[in-house]
Amino acid sequence: MLSLIFLCSFLSLFILPPANLAAVSDGDSYLKLPLLRKSPFPSPTQALALDTRRLHFLSRRQKTHKPIPFVKSPVVSGASSGSGQYFVDLRIGQPPQSLLLIADTGSDLVWVKCSACRNCSHHSPATVFLPRHSSTFSPTHCYDPICRLVPQPGQAPKCNHTRIHSTCHYEYSYADGSLTTGLFARETTSLKTSSGKETNLKSIAFGCGFRISGPSVSGSSFNGAHGVMGLGRGPISFASQLGRRFGNKFSYCLMDYTLSPPPTSYLIIGDGGGGNRSKSVSNLFFTPLLTNPLSPTFYYVRLKSVFVNGAKLRIDPSVWEIDDSGNGGTVVDSGTTLAFLADPAYRLVVAAMRRRIKLPNVVEPTPGFDLCVNVSGVVKPEKIMPRLKFEFSGGAVFVPPPRNYFTETEEQIQCLAIQSVNPKVGFSVIGNLMQQGFLFEFDRDRSRLGFSRRGCALP
Numbered sequence: 001m002l003s004l005i006f007l008c009s010f011l012s013l014f015i016l017p018p019a020n021l022a023a024v025s026d027g028d029s030y031l032k033l034p035l036l037r038k039s040p041f042p043s044p045t046q047a048l049a050l051d052t053r054r055l056h057f058l059s060r061r062q063k064t065h066k067p068i069p070f071v072k073s074p075v076v077s078g079a080s081s082g083s084g085q086y087f088v089d090l091r092i093g094q095p096p097q098s099l100l101l102i103a104d105t106g107s108d109l110v111w112v113k114c115s116a117c118r119n120c121s122h123h124s125p126a127t128v129f130l131p132r133h134s135s136t137f138s139p140t141h142c143y144d145p146i147c148r149l150v151p152q153p154g155q156a157p158k159c160n161h162t163r164i165h166s167t168c169h170y171e172y173s174y175a176d177g178s179l180t181t182g183l184f185a186r187e188t189t190s191l192k193t194s195s196g197k198e199t200n201l202k203s204i205a206f207g208c209g210f211r212i213s214g215p216s217v218s219g220s221s222f223n224g225a226h227g228v229m230g231l232g233r234g235p236i237s238f239a240s241q242l243g244r245r246f247g248n249k250f251s252y253c254l255m256d257y258t259l260s261p262p263p264t265s266y267l268i269i270g271d272g273g274g275g276n277r278s279k280s281v282s283n284l285f286f287t288p289l290l291t292n293p294l295s296p297t298f299y300y301v302r303l304k305s306v307f308v309n310g311a312k313l314r315i316d317p318s319v320w321e322i323d324d325s326g327n328g329g330t331v332v333d334s335g336t337t338l339a340f341l342a343d344p345a346y347r348l349v350v351a352a353m354r355r356r357i358k359l360p361n362v363v364e365p366t367p368g369f370d371l372c373v374n375v376s377g378v379v380k381p382e383k384i385m386p387r388l389k390f391e392f393s394g395g396a397v398f399v400p401p402p403r404n405y406f407t408e409t410e411e412q413i414q415c416l417a418i419q420s421v422n423p424k425v426g427f428s429v430i431g432n433l434m435q436q437g438f439l440f441e442f443d444r445d446r447s448r449l450g451f452s453r454r455g456c457a458l459p
Contacts, residue, residue: 030246030270031191035086035103035254037262086254086334086432088229088267091190093134094200098126099226103252103267104335105442108234108297109150109172110241111180111207112227127226131208136188138203140168146205149236150184170207178214182207205236231334232297233444239269243444246270251441252334253456254432256403284441284450285396291447294326299442301449303330303428306345307389308352315345319423328423332440332449336431339405342423349388353416356386366409371416373406381414382406398451404434 087100092112099112112129120130131137140147142159147168160166171181186203193199209227230237231250239250247270255263290300303320306313319342322329328342341349350371354361357373359381365372375381385402392398407417417433441450 033267035265094136096190101227101229105231106333107230108232108237114208139185180209182210248445249443284452286450287392287394287396289447298331302393305391313348330428339418339434340421340429343420346420369415376412
């Protein structure tokens with residue numbers, strides 16, 4: 001298993017050369033992509049159900065013992081095998097076709113919905129990628145080494161080394177039976193750099209999904225997305241493919257989507273403007289990124305301690321460790337809405353919250369939530385909510401405001417937006433609600449995660 005993962009990583013150094021960008025000056029040091037959220041937003045109960053399904057998929061995937069398929073842009077929220085995700089508007093092909101992809105740090109594969117139609121009048125604009133209408137679409141040959149980095153269909157045609165059109169097929173399945181299957185290919189994407197100039201990024205490897213089925217990738221939880229932009233740590237993720245050109249890091253700020261009008265969130269590929277952001281970067285807290293050989297996609301961090309109103313909870317340190325089977329640990333994930341803590345820690349957090357909360361408990365909490373309070377008549381309930389603090393290895397301290405972990409589930413009812421997870425079959429998660437209002441920087445070269453409440457408002 002480990003040797004196979006090493007082989008995939010080693011191969012990626014040779015078969016995925018740095019992305020080729022046309023006409024980019026030295027001053028264009030990063031990409032800035034708006035992150036978008038789409039309404040209606042899922043209710044907290046819906047988010048919990050979708051999150052639970054997503055985490056079941058993620059924890060199940062790390063047990064397959066198979067290699068996981070390994071710019072400033074606005075991000076919009078959506079959902080895929082989870083909930084509360086954020087979308088990136090990606091322009092792909094020549095001439096460019098615009099599609100909304102879910103930005104997901106919990107997966108590697110970049111894939112879009114495709115159609116092989118010739119007369120495509122029955123397709124609404126910007127709902128599916130039409131490879132026949134792009135002059136730069138290039139299917140990957142089945143014996144191209146990059147084909148080894150994607151999961152193959154069980155009934156894949158036998159690879160014919162002598163045939164020019166013997167293409168690379170992929171199949172990416174989800175825990176609920178949903179799947180995307182099609183051709184693995186290369187294509188040109190059109191992106192705007194930090195200076196506002198548009199540039200063409202050539203030979204991006206992606207899955208062209210001709211068969212999409214199941215609720216995770218086609219039902220209401222997908223919320224109108226046309227594919228997924230994997231930002232994981234594997235060699236074929238969008239972040240990996242662009243990393244060596246723009247600096248092997250990416251960052252984002254997920255703004256509070258409940259505000260009206262909602263502020264724009266951004267995904268930044270690269271250094272994020274160098275000197276223009278030096279002040280915000282100097283205020284970052286850094287913690288090392290850990291590697292789990294059985295789950296090489298995910299961004300693991302070591303959570304050491306949890307505090308409630310300044311009091312350190314007596315949590316056994318072993319609760320946070322990754323075991324020999326690859327279970328446990330803590331993952332930072334943009335595709336999960338709520339936070340999840342290992343059950344022993346979760347119980348202590350809920351108990352500490354109950355003792356310190358100064359609002360009346362709800363006799364019958366919202367289904368799926370263990371701690372709910374009545375905030376009727378309270379002008380600013382966040383002012384009297386207990387304060388959480390997380391300490392990570394390296395001395396990094398994360399202090400989210402109460403609105404990041406208490407959410408309104410019913411009128412005048414707020415519930416603790418943290419759930420329990422069994423560390424023997426899953427892992428703790430810092431979801432996107434907990435991340436709101438913070439700049440998160442994933443520095444892959446230095447293998448560290450940085451975060452700060454400053455910097456999100458910078459242009």
